[in-house]
Structures are given as C-alpha cells and as structure tokens.
Amino acid sequence: AQSVSQHNHHVILSEAASLELGCNYSYGGTVNLFWYVQYPGQHLQLLLKYFSGDPLVKGIKGFEAEFIKSKFSFNLRKPSVQWSDTAEYFCAVNEGLTGGGNKLTFGTGTQLKVEL
Amino acid sequence: NAGVTQTPKFRVLKTGQSMTLLCAQDMNHEYMYWYRQDPGMGLRLIHYSVGEGTTAKGEVPDGYNVSRLKKQNFLLGLESAAPSQTSVYFCASSRPPGATGEQFFGPGTRLTVL
Numbered sequence: 576a577q578s579v580s581q582h583n584h585h586v587i588l589s590e591a592a593s594l595e596l597g598c599n600y601s602y603g604g605t606v607n608l609f610w611y612v613q614y615p616g617q618h619l620q621l622l623l624k625y626f627s628g629d630p631l632v633k634g635i636k637g638f639e640a641e642f643i644k645s646k647f648s649f650n651l652r653k654p655s656v657q658w659s660d661t662a663e664y665f666c667a668v669n670e671g672l673t674g675g676g677n678k679l680t681f682g683t684g685t686q687l688k689v690e691l
Numbered sequence: 692n693a694g695v696t697q698t699p700k701f702r703v704l705k706t707g708q709s710m711t712l713l714c715a716q717d718m719n720h721e722y723m724y725w726y727r728q729d730p731g732m733g734l735r736l737i738h739y740s741v742g743e744g745t746t747a748k749g750e751v752p753d754g755y756n757v758s759r760l761k762k763q764n765f766l767l768g769l770e771s772a773a774p775s776q777t778s779v780y781f782c783a784s785s786r787p788p789g790a791t792g793e794q795f796f797g798p799g800t801r802l803t804v805l
Contacts, residue, residue: 584731607792618781619734619796626792665733669792672739677722677785677792678749681733 577602577670581682588656589690596651596685598640598666607669608649609679610640614662622664625649636660661689693717695797697782703803704772712767712800714782722785723765724749724794725757727778734781740765741787772804 578601588594600606610622623634630642640651649666666682695716704710714723721742726734726749736749740759754776756768765784769776779801783794 579733609793611796618798621793624793672741672747677794678724678736678739679734679783679794681735683731683733 577668577680579666579668579680579682581664581666581685583685584683585686585688587688587690590658591655592689594651594653594656594660594687596664596666596687598649598651598682599647600649600666600668600680601647602668602670607677608640608642609667609669610634610638610649610651611665611667611681612662613665613684619665622651656687656689658689658691660687662687695782695784695795697780697797697800699800700798701801703805704769705805706773708772709768709770710772710802711769712780712782712802714765714767714784714797715763716765716782716784716795716797717763718784718795719762720784720795721762721787723759724783724785725755725765725767726781726783727751728781728799729778737767737780772802774804776802777804778802 580599582597608625611619625632625642633639664685667679670678698713724739725737738757740746743762746757758766782797785794
C-alpha cells in the first residue's frame with residue numbers, strides 16, 4: 576500500500592513570503608499525484624494534479640508543484656503567499672483498488688498560517 | 692450543479708445510538724467513497740462503491756456499513772456509535788478508471804459521539 580509523508584505539520588509565514596511544502600510518496604511505479612486544500616470550515620478542493628508529461632504542474636491561485644520521480648517527491652510551491660492562503664494542505668497519491676475505483680492515500684496535512 | 696452534498700452537517704450522538712449519513716452527487720459519477728478525517732492522520736478510506744448496488748471495504752471499515760441503492764446516493768451507517776467514531780466524515784465521488792482519478796469532495800459531516 577502507498578504511504579504519503581508531509582514533513583511540515585505547521586508552517587507560519589508572513590505575507591509575500593515564498594512557500595514550499597514537502598511531500599514524499601512510497602510507490603515506485605506510475606503514480607497520479609494531487610494537492611488538495613482545505614480552507615477553514617470548508618471541504619477539500621483540488622489545487623493541482625500530476626498524471627504525466629511536464630513534471631512542473633501549475634494549479635489554481637498561483638500554486639505549482641514539481642514531480643521528481645527519482646526523489647519520490649511532489650513538493651508544492653508558491654512564490655508569494657497571501658493571507659487568504661491560510662488553510663490546510665494535503666498531498667495525495669492515487670492507488671487502484673481491487674475491483675475498480677481509485678483510492679486516494681493522503682498525507683497527514685500541513686497547516687499553513689499566513690500572517691499580515 | 693450542486694456537486695457532492697452531505698447531510699447532516701453536524702450531529703451529536705450518545706454511545707450506542709445509530710445514525711445514517713447521506714451523500715448525494717449530481718455528476719453521474721460511478722465511484723463514491725466515504726473517508727474520515729482525524730487530526731494528524733489525514734483522511735482515511737472507510738468504504739467505497741464502484742457502482743450502484745456494489746460496496747467494498749476500505750482501510751478503516753469496522754463499525755460502519757454502507758449502501759448504494761441508487762447511483763447518485765451513498766449512505767454511511769453507524770449501527771452502534773462509539774466515541775472513537777467522533778470525526779469529520781467526507782464523501783467523495785469520481786469517474787471510472789481511465790479518467791483523471793480526481794475525486795470531488797462534499798462539505799463534510801462533523802460527528803461527535805459522547
């Protein structure tokens with residue numbers, strides 16, 4: 576079974592600072608990777624996803640992530656964070672299920688707080 | 692287009708009580724999932740369904756049952772609630788394999804078992 580590690584559990588940044596959140600996964604084969612965001616009191620929303628092709632993926636709200644296969648990593652970045660980016664961020668990897676369906680294995684999440 | 696909806700949004704139960712959480716999706720997705728979210732543990736898959744009338748166990752199925760009588764609905768039942776089931780429950784849906792694998796999530800149900 577897959578596992579996903581997010582090493583930063585809590586991150587506090589000032590507005591305009593750069594952000595990088597780490598994500599490592601365990602599976603060595605073909606993977607589909609995702610970053611989801613959960614704003615306070617809201618449901619999970621997809622930030623970006625990687626399936627194939629260009630390893631640098633751009634998502635919504637100025638976020639991007641780089642897939643580095645040799646490092647089993649899919650780190651999330653944003654050059655300049657805003658107060659509205661305060662949220663919890665989850666990295667996830669897609670894994671096929673017996674009989675069909677796709678299971679998302681999530682990391683434990685990174686709580687980002689952006690201070691004014 | 693409402694996407695994925697869940698009812699209720701909040702619920703408090705006493706130990707031993709039962710309840711059913713309802714998930715509905717209007718995207719005609721084949722696959723539906725129930726996850727629970729606990730602090731410091733991310734989301735864990737409870738049960739899932741690959742189509743109407745079919746269900747299967749996920750990582751943490753004990754204490755839960757599910758049913759998928761209609762394609763658009765996926766019900767999660769707790770027959771005898773325990774404090775360990777205090778959590779936030781998320782439903783999700785997705786298209787079949789061969790598509791993106793992206794899952795669409797509902798707003799969650801916050802359940803407290805006293």
